[in-house]
Amino acid sequence: xxxxxxxDTQAFGRLVEKHQRRxxxxxxxxxxxxxxxxxxxxxxxxxxxxxxxxHYRPQGQIERLLLRIVRNICLDSARMRTPPESLNSLPxxxxxxxxxxxxVQSRVFAETVRQAIFCLPExxxxxxxxxxxxxxxxxxxxxxxQCPLGTVASRKLAAVxxxxxxxxxxxx
Amino acid sequence: MICKTTRGQWMAQRDGELSxxxxxxxxxxxxxxxxxxxxxxxxxxxxxxxxxxxxxxxDVWASINQVIALESTExxxxxxxSAVMAELAVLRKEMxxxxxxxxxxxxxxxxxxxxxxxRSADARHPLLPYATNSESRxxxx
Numbered sequence: 001x002x003x004x005x006x007x008d009t010q011a012f013g014r015l016v017e018k019h020q021r022r023x024x025x026x027x028x029x030x031x032x033x034x035x036x037x038x039x040x041x042x043x044x045x046x047x048x049x050x051x052x053x054x055h056y057r058p059q060g061q062i063e064r065l066l067l068r069i070v071r072n073i074c075l076d077s078a079r080m081r082t083p084p085e086s087l088n089s090l091p092x093x094x095x096x097x098x099x100x101x102x103x104v105q106s107r108v109f110a111e112t113v114r115q116a117i118f119c120l121p122e123x124x125x126x127x128x129x130x131x132x133x134x135x136x137x138x139x140x141x142x143x144x145x146q147c148p149l150g151t152v153a154s155r156k157l158a159a160v161x162x163x164x165x166x167x168x169x170x171x172x
Numbered sequence: 173m174i175c176k177t178t179r180g181q182w183m184a185q186r187d188g189e190l191s192x193x194x195x196x197x198x199x200x201x202x203x204x205x206x207x208x209x210x211x212x213x214x215x216x217x218x219x220x221x222x223x224x225x226x227x228x229x230x231d232v233w234a235s236i237n238q239v240i241a242l243e244s245t246e247x248x249x250x251x252x253x254s255a256v257m258a259e260l261a262v263l264r265k266e267m268x269x270x271x272x273x274x275x276x277x278x279x280x281x282x283x284x285x286x287x288x289x290x291r292s293a294d295a296r297h298p299l300l301p302y303a304t305n306s307e308s309r310x311x312x313x
Contacts, residue, residue: 017233020229
């Protein structure tokens with residue numbers, strides 16, 4: 001990042017290539033599976049970093065900073081305020097999907113999980129996505145969200161409890 | 173240890189966040205508490221279920237590189253690139269709103285219409301937000 005901060009686009013390209021997958025994955029899960037908006041959010045985060053490169057000071061991990069920027073962009077996104085489709089009617093989708101029965105079941109279930117996660121309140125969702133899907137430690141998440149470790153732990157448990165209730169029928 | 177704190181302790185232990193001493197206490201409690209074992213098993217099942225939603229991530233460097241290249245030559249143009257990019261962002265947002273409206277309309281139509289075997293199944297279903305049936309999309313638009 002130090003070389004990128006000096007205007008080296010190749011160095012910045014390497015930085016982007018190193019972090020782009022995690023950032024787009026994170027954004028996509030925060031935005032309920034909207035891949036295009038997720039790519040836009042990640043792109044915007046990298047561009048903000050590039051445009052402010054002259055003010056960059058090497059302190060902390062660059063990835064944490066990028067994840068924080070992406071989270072803020074996702075918070076600002078109108079997509080966050082779009083209510084997801086009803087969970088109650090999801091099982092009906094199996095009737096309209098084509099392919100082997102097991103594939104259809106898998107796709108319906110993945111869709112159920114997507115919606116259940118998108119239904120989580122944002123503070124719980126961000127903790128769940130970062131810890132469960134991205135494998136970050138509570139300390140790393142606390143640093144990104146700038147909140148106490150205990151808050152991360154309680155939000156994670158709350159998120160899983162909500163998901164457990166929403167996915168109850170499938171777990172039976 | 174009391175049952176009220178078990179789930180939180182279990183979650184922290186699963187995430188590798190619990191100290192060895194607390195982990196030992198948790199295990200001792202679980203050995204004698206079938207209710208807590210059941211509760212923790214439900215949490216474990218939920219976490220495993222969450223893995224059903226796979227997301228790959230995508231590459232964005234090519235488009236970022238284009239923007240950087242454009243911005244570096246911005247002074248050549250009479251209109252600032254930032255103004256064009258702002259307009260582009262507005263148009264993208266409007267496009268997304270339109271797409272959502274089309275999806276909602278499609279869902280509403282599907283709910284009203286009696287099911288017919290002659291139409292494509294995924295074109296009429298309201299719960300496929302990213303249906304790619306371009307023919308049906310064109311019809312609606």
